[in-house]
Amino acid sequence: MSRFVTTPHVLPALSVKPLPSFITLPAAAAVPPLPGSKPASVSQGPRPELAPAALAAFRLFSLSVLPRKQEPMALFAVLQTAFLLTLLPLRTYQSEVLSEPLPLTPEALSVSINSAKQCLHLQWTVHNLDYHHELKMVFEIQISRFKASDVIWTGNYSTTVTQNQVLHWSWESELPLECAIHFVRMRTMVDDARIPVPRFWSNWSSWKKADAQNSLGDHPLYVFPKDKLVEEGSDVTICYISRNHQDNISCYLEDVLTFGKQLDQSVWAFELKNISFLRKTGTNFYCQGQGVPEGVVLFVSKVLEEPKNFSCETRDLKTLTCTWDPGDDTGLIQLPSYTLFESFSRKKTLCKHRNRCDWQVTQDSQEMYNFTLVAENYFRKRSVSILFNLIHGVHPVAPYNLFPKNVSATNATMTWKVHSIGNNSALLCQLQLLGEGKVIQGSSVYKVQEYYSTTKRNEKRCAGRSTSWNQDCREKYQ
Structure with a gap:
């Protein structure tokens, strides 16, 4: 019986065939060395060297054996080992990149004040996104009042961040911003499924100060907010700043004495609950000290009602006329807007009247119409819908x-x-x-x-x- 005999070879003495041109390994590839071998060194060049384990596998692949018939299973085992050892460094590289901690502390944080809307507007950037075009991130934001240690609000803002993107976020204050100095800081954490857990928060950014009092003059008494627009039934906070700490100041809502809460040596705040609509010209709030009284006007809007009895009809199959009952007047100088939207054609029109709107019928043989009427003012939106067949909406002119x-x-x-x-x-x-x-x-x-x-x-x-x-x-x- 014939036998297949192989001659032992010493690996370092063998000649190795050049690697195929399609085989390249990542620069950061690294696997534990085989027993007795030297630690692998990582090359930073465009064609990195193989790790020892992978190199040994390719050497086995290219061994010169005796010119006898080789067993197919042995050859398959060698090829399979070489292939698996080639993939191992790539998987190790990917794991190292995705698990590498990224220093993604928010940078260039700036804070501005919008007095008309009583909002703090934040703007910042996040650098060092070299490994990814975009990442899902969550930002924890803290806001303090009067001094940085007095945190009054903490919340999260989540978004997808791209390289060199400038991010924006706004916070609305119940207390008029002119009555207190505010401080803002934030930190971030990657919240992306491609990044394995555990994930960690970055360092906090430095505190940024927002001081609306810098723009005030030297008047002895100020009352804020100016010309506030509120909805009936809501709550509103009013404050005053007194330059004379010895002055005895009293405040009134429509000539009714109102009591407040002292926030600072020179700042008092008044919380008005369930504010009512009195007149279109507004509700008066004023404070009286030793000098001239100071005050503000609260413009109170009635709650916008949902349109009632919404219907559409045509007399000539050319123009649809939709009508509705808008409800009570909100009492504001600026009237609500009404928009008519048709879902099948994806068209919309801004209505010129508060209780009627015309829609031009096109010649595309559209029979079904699905209208949505949207009423909108500064505070809210209301909408109603109607679905009908154009022919069923014909209302002829009287004979x-x-x-x-x-x-x-x-x-x-x-x-x-x-x-x-x-x-x-x-x-x-x-x-x-x-x-x-x-x-x-x-x-x-x-x-x-x-x-x-x-x-x-x-x-x-x-x-x-x-x-x-x-x-x-x-x-x-x-």
């Missing part, structure tokens, strides 16, 4: 030129005219005979023009098929 002919004691011939609604549509016209205030005879036909004999007073109206009737056109004949 005109109703005229009797050949009137006798027992009969008369009636003629009338109707406005065309186009599209070769037939009209259903109804004629009623009335005597002594009661309908004594009625009939219907599907023709645009028809003649009837009557002996009493008559009423007539018209409609399209499966549509609503128009208003009665009444004429009396004896």
Whole structure:
């Protein structure tokens, strides 16, 4: 029986075939060395050297054996080992990159004040996103008042961050910003599924100061906020700043004495609950010291109502007229806006009236319409919807030129005219005979023009098929 014999080889003495051109390993590839081998060194060049384990596998792949028939299974095992050892450094490299801690502390943080909206506006950047084009991140934000150690608000803001992106975020203050110095800081954490846990928060940024009092003059008394717009039923906070700490100051809401809370040596705050609408010109709040009184006007808006009785109809299949009941006036100088949106065509129009809106019917044979009416003011949005078939929304104009002919004691011939609604549509016209205030005879036909004999007073109206009737056109004949 013949045997297959292989001759032992010493690995360092073997000649190694050049690596195929398609095999490259990452620069950071590293695997534990084989027993007895030297630690692997990582090359930073474009064609890094193989780790010892992978190099040994390729050497085995290229061994010169005795010119005898080799066993297929042995060759397959060698190829499989070489392939797995080639993938191992790449997986190790990927794990090292994704688990590497990234110094992503927010940078260039700036804070500005919007007095009209009583908002702090934050702007910042995040650098060092070299390994990723974008990352999901969460920012923890802290806001302090009067001094940095007095934190009054902590919250998170999550977003996807790209390289060199400038980020923005705003915070609305209940207390007028002019009445207190504010401080802001933040830190961040990567919240991306590609980054393995555990994940860690970055260092806090330095505190940034926002001081609206820098723009104030040397007047002895200030009251804020100026010309505040609020919704009826909401709460509002008013404050005053007194330059004279010895001054005895009293504050009034519409001549009713109001008591507040001292926040600082020179700052008092007043919380007004469930504010009511009094008049369109606003509600007065003022404070009186030794000098001239100072105050503000609160412009209170009634709650915007949802439109009622929303419906649409057409008289000529060319223009749809939608009407609704807008409800009570909000009491603001700036009226709510009304927008009509049609979902099938994805079109919308800004309505010119607060209770009516026209929509031009296109010639694309659209039959179904799904309208959404959106009412919007400074505080909220209200919306209602309606779905209908255009043909079912036809409401013809009332008949005109109703005229009797050949009137006798027992009969008369009636003629009338109707406005065309186009599209070769037939009209259903109804004629009623009335005597002594009661309908004594009625009939219907599907023709645009028809003649009837009557002996009493008559009423007539018209409609399209499966549509609503128009208003009665009444004429009396004896």
